[in-house]
Amino acid sequence: MSAETQDYKDTLNLPRTEFPMRAGLPQREPDWLARWERIGVYDRLRDKAKTTARQPFTLHDGPPYANGHLHIGHALNKILKDMVVRSQQMMGRDARYIPGWDCHGLPIEWKIEEQYRAKGLDKDDVPVVDFRQECRKFAEGWVEIQREEFKRLGITGTWDKPYLTMDFHAEAVIAAEFQKFLMTGTLYQGSKPVMWSPVEKTALAEAEIEYHEHKSHTIWVPFRIRKTAGEGAQEASDLRNARVVIWTTTPWTIPSNKAIAYNPKLTYGLYHVDGTQDESWTSIGDLYLFADALAEECLAKARVTAFTRIRTVAAAEFDGMICDHPFNGMDGANGFWDYDVPMIDGDHVTDEAGTGFVHTAPSHGADDFDCFVKRNWLDRMTHNVGEESEFLPHVPFFAGLKVLDHKGKEGKANTAVIEKLVEAKAIIARGQLKHSYPHSWRSKAPVIFRNTPQWFAAIDKPVGDGQDTYGTTIRQRALTSIDQLVTWTPQTGRNRLYSMIEARPDWVLSRQRAWGVPLTCFTKVGALPTDPDFLLRNIDVNERILAAFEAEGADAWYKDGAKERFLSGIVNPAEWNKVDDILDVWFDSGSTHAFVLRDRADGSEDGLADLYLEGTDQHRGWFHSSMLQACGTRGRAPYRGVLTHGFTLDEKGNKMSKSLGNTVAPEQVVKQYGADILRLWVAQSDYTADLRIGPEILKGTADGYRRLRNTMRFLLGSLADFRESDRVEPADMPELERWVLHRLAELDSRVRTGYAAYDFQGVFQAVFNFATVDLSAFYFDIRKDALYCDGDTPRRRAARTVLDILFHRLTTWLAPVLVFTMEEVWLERFPGEDSSVHLQDIPATPADWLDAELAAKWARVRSARRVVTAALEVQRTAKVIGASLEAAPMVHVADADLLELLGSVVFEDVCITSAVGLSSAPAPDDAFSLPDVPGVAVVFHAADGDKCERCWKILPDVGRNAHPGVCGRCDAALT
Template identity: 70%
Template sequence: MSSDKTSTTTAPDYRGTVFLPQTDFPMRAGLPAREPEWLERWEKIGIYDRLREKAATGSRSPFTLHDGPPYANGHLHIGHALNKTIKDMIVRSHQMMGRDARYVPGWDCHGLPIEWKIEEQYRKKGLDKDAVDIVDFRQECRKFAEGWVDIQREEFKRLGITGNWDDPYLTMNFHAEAVIAEEFMKFLMNGTLYQGSKPVMWSPVEKTALAEAEVEYHDHTSHTIWVRFKVRRGGNAEMPTEDAAEYDDADQALLADQLHDATVVIWTTTPWTIPQNRAVSFNPKISYGLYRVDALAEGSTATEGETLLLADALAEAVMDQAKVAEHSRLRDVSSWELEGLTLAHPYAGIEGAQGEWDYDVPMLPGDHVTDEAGTGFVHTAPSHGDDDYQLGLKFGLQMTYNVEPDGSYRKDLPIFGGEAIIAQDGKDGPANVSNIKQLAWAGALLAKGKLKHSYPHSWRSKAPLIYRNTAQWFAAIDKPIEDGMDSYGDTIRARALSSIEKLVKFTPEKGRNRLHSMIEGRPDWVLSRQRAWGVPLTCFVKTGAKPTDPDFLLRNAEVNARITAAFETSGADVWYQTGFKEKVLDGLVNPDAYTQVFDVLDVWFDSGSTHAFVLRDRADGTEDGIADVYMEGTDQHRGWFQSSLLQACTTKGRAPYRNVVTHGFTLDEKGMKMSKSLGNTIVPEEIVKQYGADILRLWVAQTDYTADQRIGSEILKGVADSYRRLRNTLRFMLGNLHDYDPQEQVAPRDMPELERWILHRLSELDVEVREGYAQYDFQGVFQTLFTFCTVELSAFYFDIRKDALYCDPVTSTRRRAARTVLDLIFHRLTTWFAPILVFTMEDVWLARYPGEDSSVHLQDMPETPADWHNTAMAEKWEGIRRGRRVVTAALEVQRSAKEIGASLEAAPIVHVEDEDLAHAMRSVAFADQCIVSSISVTTDPAPNEAFRLPEQPGIAVVFERAEGEKCQRCWKILPDVGSHKHPATCKRCNDALG
């Protein structure tokens, strides 16, 4: 039996002799208040510049993450914080792994959103934008962008983002504008630039074409109409021989008469496009029939006895919509019959039409027609839809120009002239209803309704969009380019697809297929916008010439050089100055023979060109103008990733990046998209004020950024709890490294096995961490390190070694070895965690190395000796740890039963079936591992009452109390306590007291 005869009143007080942890590192981080101090410190010592200087004198290979520019308009949202933090982790981790990791932040400064803000200011003042000098207007846009660049720069820096903040790139800098124009003129010179007329996504509110990346989809309620097209003529197509054998001439005539009396029914959700109809499409693979209306329900606009041509799969639904009570299917209608029909426009011959619609409407075959919805026939307006346009090209349909830039019909269009499709407030104009009424009056409206569906809207004005035919400038992505850069193909599309397949690694891998499919199926690139704030399309067209004429575009290298030089000196504003055309054409061509183009480039062309004026031209760019990484959200597969790819493939012959990394979108805690109207938005500034930037950064590291992520108050509380646990681990380390002298070091060969096992784990972690960072897997890196800190260090190694660290003599090998290992762990954890927790690791580092120029961010991750790795020992210690789990579980049962208060009161007997495992336990200080005063390991069979864990077979524990007295210094209960010089101590503590 154990006893504790030394009373607390008479026992010597040895508390002052125990080497308890000492550190000023606070338990509470106080990040919101302290982080700005570290930012100021980093600014003062110029960490980013010092790292560049360090690289210049060494042999570090460059690593460049090229920044996809955020838009200089408004405060940062949580998506910005996620994006920039991931980028920062990439840059910092590669820097600390021995690379020269460069990061030049940039901003997109041109384009509609900024122009729209200035226009809003004008509208509030009652001013007309078009009455303001364009250069003055552009200057206001420039000032607006400059202001937001400064604001966003400080907000990004507050998140701990490192980079060349003193010299970022801006797409509106003069050199950038000169290079953008220069890159555009390469399209001009290599023949891929052309002017064409085709339907593009158009914003009537903003009066400009939009790129796909500027479009978002929202629910919208549209009018739906079922419209009759009367057959004007039939029988133009010859009956196939196999059918003709079944019908004589009279029968064939009857079939033709049946169709001549019928109407073809179309369905559309855009009644306003009816005036632009030029054909009706059908699919030869669909089954069609001729149907007769036999009886009507109340309110029907059908006519008894009329015959309708419909797809068989949709006939019932159409009849229901038209309120037809009874109907009959008369016969099949073959595709050859349909192709032979000529229809009349619904507005043909109506009063007031002035003959506008008195033309033939052909029936044309098209694979895009389905029988999944509608009628099986598609109203075709080639000026207002891509499928319609492609069909029009194939069959030579006439384009129409009925819709003005503001979304209204041309004023001289009969009946509907001047009516708006989309009003300037973004609401529906009268055009849809006017067409529905006119169709009803003309007897062409079979049925009508409304449909709520996903519909394209402008991401800026939030107003609905339309497809509108307009003259635009395009890059032909399938036209062969003779520029000698055909290693990956001779067209833009071929080069882009080849780059995706052969040159670029994608994280996650599914990004490859996503981008590949988008490039594979995309149309020509629309380069032009009808706006004022941007880089103009620096080209001239021959006055009076047609776009198809070979000399339509002026292609002159010297003219191009003059434009570039002027932009370098004065920026793109010079394009709008009076006399500029004459100046750049003087002495080369007759200025009067050419017209200057004033459209501006799509802003995606601006950002797509950044590889040229950032990667290629800057001293901190890359030798080959190619970035190691482009990293943005998944939406940029149709945005920056794609525009950069298309632009570079045209001017460089290949992709401008080697890696493409993508992240998902940020949702609220319930998985809902964040929206101001829902009140569920989370602003980074609020998180920083409440928790600190490191908590926000830790949230990023803990989430799988490749998918959509959730964030909210409860999630952030969980992140903060993880942070506190990690901070406690670091604080324990600092406390036990107080006054550590490198002279204390113990060589690995002289260390106890437990320390050598820790070194082995560090060698494994070194590989995992480096591989994780190299693969941009921050979640994997953090979880690996967090588990190591909380499970293997705090709950295992620290728990075991507290006794040695606190109570062993300062000269003992065991204590010195533990401190040596703590020092080695310290240097690794601080640098491994530094890319994630930039502020906290600086705090930890400065707690040991408080020098004026000291910073963890000037360090590299330490190299780990290969001989630390010891697989055999690791396997042995896995068995020892399994045994320990059974012992600690057995002791917990005794503690819960109040048989013991502390584990040191126990001296358990461990029964182990496996001889090798028993030997392994005896070969180490197993009592220390289990934090008991003594322990016995035996291979004798365990009694039935022994404690067992089902998940750890072959190990059983019998509880016994420790024999002896309690050492008043280390609290172990040992037989020798009281037999030494110092009262109430064990031999180890007696020796420590000297």
């Protein structure tokens, strides 16, 4: 600096803020959490709603299970819910959120059993009430842990008063909801095949099943024909020595075979074996029946080298045909299998795999069972397999052998059955098949289909409760609700749930476990399930049970003398048996609408939720069970809206697995980056599909966050001493400021529409692009000169007014996503013990800020500016200039209207140059241009004059003013 040069830095209006560029979120976020709790932000919003006419909005929380630390899927789900609640609140609703937990069920019970086994204790030797208390204590511990983990993510809600399915009132309501099924006649006890977990020793619902690859035995078994359909007829004579071949992947079900199914729509043939390999279990001259489409493949499996198709076998020839069981007449079987095996028709039989004939064991298959129900053959059901998947003592040859052991590994039953079939010469081929097979989603072990008495809710029986607006049966009500009452986000959720409910069987309500709400019902001693008085339906008994549950919880059902306590004085206890099965936990969570939305003061005015929000797996889980339960008790869906999100995957799109080491724990992300970065990842992702997350993705999210933080820091610095007296009305603002207001009005509509549709990705992208492109790279870039160097000019006051308007909108628009950062931004400007951005609403934006004509004009200005800035970048790269203020380019404009338009604005300020020339003359051949901006070309010229020591513009009047070394504008600012 020369002796004559003065330092004008202190005369500039440079940004002043203590808002740090380094966020330090992991260290600072807990302080904001503590502050929100201290000042009671959530409660103050509820109080605010009581004094203002705010429309309620209730997001009902699908309860996570209280048995472990949170995974990234939990974080995704809860953050989405929080963004819904906060955005609805800031748009003027009374948005309520009551977090809850699912506390009953097998996983917790399993953990306690493991603890018992480790101590050498047998669960069955422990009083059931003591065991249940251990389960309750375990759940309470995990509720506390998960509550703090959720709160750390910035989730708002009634954390001090969550709902728990194991609360006494909740257990009483669940029992009351079950009693409605009892009293309306939709509850029944049936014996049918259900998915059974031998590991967990209980029935499972479809919602508790997941499918994994499994290796199964495959066998081809020929059944001897004892009686042909046309006995005595010539055409049937060649079938008397033939055998019907079935194929199965469950050899252990062969001892329970009761029929063989065929499909009259398929084409069948009689095949003669002409040649075999030495190892074949067939012989030349054997006759077999197959579906024609599968015959060649099956015979090849049986090592048949040559065969002849004798003739077509018409479907009518199977009608009345009787076969022998493969073990019929075997020594040592004592006639156990010496019964008729009829041929029956079934639409479920195909020629896509197998033989075209289906081995039918009605105790172990849904289609098999349906075939027997259709024929009223339920007296032919078998009960050959016990709860540990073991053959029961009455089954010859196989008694005690298990299909699966206690860990879910293959037992000895399959191989024993196959060996016995070989001995009986009743197998022609065997192999193994890898295929998708149902597993318990808790134990991860395979399940079996097993006939066992269970309690069901009939979904096609008229409910008879008078709530028939949407249908008379549970299924009708559910399907009508799906189409007429519920808004689906995305719409594909509707199709998935509709198809599931349309095709589903009756709901299995019972579980053979201890930790849960019992089926509070009694059965008549000596009565059959089909008897009209089999179930006790007594209002006084029901009320006595519910009163006990309210006072003591569901443990009251299991205390000594419970039956006498509930029945004495009303009916004779000796005439009734108490049911000790517990309810499916999906019935628990499906009932939450009753004890949360209906019963809580902060629930919902009409007992319905505005939104249920969970992952896509809940179409078969909570969305599904809640729909069935509510349609059975209140006649319609419990929700008006359903939002579903995808699953979390690693960066390569692989499913996360601890064994693969590709999991991302929310706790680790929070420790490294802070919860706001995790929340930003959610907001930037398309939650309607599966979401990828990993180190590189999080790094990119953090980079975007820093850019946004820069924008907010600029706003804070430029508004440091802004006062209301500085405010300028829009009508008095320059065009550039009014253009910003136009963009704000456009964006306000986009934000509100997006938040209303739960389109967080769309909202964030729009706001982020506006902040980084329209503001930081354009408006701020242009107006920095006026903000820093102008005196108290109308232009500077207008710019700061716009910055204030921007501040209030950006902070509230982004607060639902970046809950911590926007609070930090807000408090930097508006400190105070009671201050919080989360107590604000999104400000109303005047519609008259919209100015389409002005927007169109500035779109053309920005296009021309791009040509200038690109031309200057060429000069900067060539080191001709260091900064754009060293330039005074000549801009050649072919279009007269555009030339006039550019002349109406201060184009040198827009281009951040010291001067700009505008010319209608044709551009020189070497002028710079951009292909997508025709008619605009730039010729570079260096700026003429000296550099202003205050604003750094190069202008001819520098040095000719009262203050040395400055331009006229800066001289006026210094005066």
